[in-house]
Amino acid sequence: MTTWIKIAQVGQVDEDESLAIELDGKQLALHHTEGEYFVTDNVCTHQYALLSDGYIEDGCVECPLHQAQFDLRTGKAMCAPATEDIKVYEVKTEGDDILIAL
Amino acid sequence: MSSAVSSILVIGAGQAAAVAVATLRDQGFEGRITVVGDEAHAPYERPPLSKAVLAAVEAEEPSISVKEENFFPTRNIDLRLGLEVVSLDPAAQQATLSDGAVVDYDRCLLATGGTARTLPGLAPEAPQVHYLRTLDDARRLRNALRSARRAVIIGAGFLGLEIASTARTMGVEVSVVETADRVLGRVVPETFSNWLQARVAASGARLYLGQSITDLQLPADGVHVSLSDGTTLEGDLIVVAVGLSPTTALAKAAGLELNASNGGIEVDALCRSSVANIFAAGDCTSRQHPGHGSLRLESWQNANEQARIAACAMLGIDTAAAAFPWFWTDQFDCNIQMLGLPAPDLEYIVRGSMSPDDTNPKFIMLGLQGTVPRHALAVNAGGDLRALRAVLEKEIAIDAAGFSDTSITMKAYSKALLTSAAS
Numbered sequence: 001m002t003t004w005i006k007i008a009q010v011g012q013v014d015e016d017e018s019l020a021i022e023l024d025g026k027q028l029a030l031h032h033t034e035g036e037y038f039v040t041d042n043v044c045t046h047q048y049a050l051l052s053d054g055y056i057e058d059g060c061v062e063c064p065l066h067q068a069q070f071d072l073r074t075g076k077a078m079c080a081p082a083t084e085d086i087k088v089y090e091v092k093t094e095g096d097d098i099l100i101a102l
Numbered sequence: 103m104s105s106a107v108s109s110i111l112v113i114g115a116g117q118a119a120a121v122a123v124a125t126l127r128d129q130g131f132e133g134r135i136t137v138v139g140d141e142a143h144a145p146y147e148r149p150p151l152s153k154a155v156l157a158a159v160e161a162e163e164p165s166i167s168v169k170e171e172n173f174f175p176t177r178n179i180d181l182r183l184g185l186e187v188v189s190l191d192p193a194a195q196q197a198t199l200s201d202g203a204v205v206d207y208d209r210c211l212l213a214t215g216g217t218a219r220t221l222p223g224l225a226p227e228a229p230q231v232h233y234l235r236t237l238d239d240a241r242r243l244r245n246a247l248r249s250a251r252r253a254v255i256i257g258a259g260f261l262g263l264e265i266a267s268t269a270r271t272m273g274v275e276v277s278v279v280e281t282a283d284r285v286l287g288r289v290v291p292e293t294f295s296n297w298l299q300a301r302v303a304a305s306g307a308r309l310y311l312g313q314s315i316t317d318l319q320l321p322a323d324g325v326h327v328s329l330s331d332g333t334t335l336e337g338d339l340i341v342v343a344v345g346l347s348p349t350t351a352l353a354k355a356a357g358l359e360l361n362a363s364n365g366g367i368e369v370d371a372l373c374r375s376s377v378a379n380i381f382a383a384g385d386c387t388s389r390q391h392p393g394h395g396s397l398r399l400e401s402w403q404n405a406n407e408q409a410r411i412a413a414c415a416m417l418g419i420d421t422a423a424a425a426f427p428w429f430w431t432d433q434f435d436c437n438i439q440m441l442g443l444p445a446p447d448l449e450y451i452v453r454g455s456m457s458p459d460d461t462n463p464k465f466i467m468l469g470l471q472g473t474v475p476r477h478a479l480a481v482n483a484g485g486d487l488r489a490l491r492a493v494l495e496k497e498i499a500i501d502a503a504g505f506s507d508t509s510i511t512m513k514a515y516s517k518a519l520l521t522s523a524a525s
Binding site: 014016017047049053054055062063064065066067080081083 | 121147149154168170402406428430432437483484485488489511513514517
């Protein structure tokens, strides 16, 4: 059975912004773009940097260090210098709550 | 046009070569691709050489391959390593390799990169003398640094400073000698040089600015360097990081036009050289940049962008123009990025604090021509810089007070500028 965990509230993260979240010792990022929420691992697979400090465009989050891009829906590494995908998590909203399945 | 292209030869096997051949295959080119590189290694990323690779313990050296190991065989690319192209005949459209093989081509891409500029009296063969351009150079320097107590670095450009930073993290005493009176003097304003110099000093590295070498001794156990102000530096090793010479001997012999001032292979916006069917990409090239003259852009981004453009142009396929110039360096616990190109007449404004005491500094400097931003420098603010990119690309005028107001996020500020410019 999937356990849903509340991580934030609707309205807490502006459009095209991200929020760093720590959960069970995991570094996660909550992203808000085009009216949807996405949760990914927060650490870039190329070199240590937080994607929540990055930039969102066209459904991808871009790392602030070297502009590696990851698809928010799939976690796929879209361009160099990253070659390894990031993990993405299932997300839903219930009322004003944003929940994820770890 | 593309139907006539059945074989492509890429000379050089670095970043640009790897990206070019990947683009060729991604664009549907099914013909023969031959890549010839003089190093023993498949294409690798150079930025980590002065950082993660240099600092790594041998067993844990990070993988820096541009493409995964099986990329070349699976994409049917004939990668020939450890070989040089000894001659290139543009009329016959063929190249002769150092093993005697002859390779015909319909299109040829020169991605020959460059070599470290050497200084007289500092032959790369001397055991205590180091240059850093290749993976083998980095491994050799790493081994030397691990047992060194003191290192002398010549050159306070990006590479020299990155090496100094890494050497400090390895516990090596570092002295950096620079002929100019400030670091990165050609690309950043004086206030930025001052900030970085304070950062360098705080790491324990010593900077000797405005100094030339008056005497140099290489005793068996190290190096003695005398400077113009009378200082004598002693080290176990010396690293020379005074720039790059583009590798152009083959291009020159084949009659390609080289730039008279920077020595790079002249290419146009589509990476075409002056000789038919020969293209060039990456560090070996020189190109006109409106308002800046001919430039050799030695950057990871330029190698990638020119590779993509050259690959498409060789096939006669339209592709997007080169991205806005972008560069990064990681040093002294800071990620420093540059967007756009510096110019002599820019006036810089700052967002954030440039206090030398900040342990985690974060600021952006924006170089304005009147009110139009042309050049940006970001310290630990890559996400903010990224938000500004469209503002620089579209040459949108900005107000200094609004830019510096940190109560508004950079994303919101840029978005507002773009929206009002579009309306």
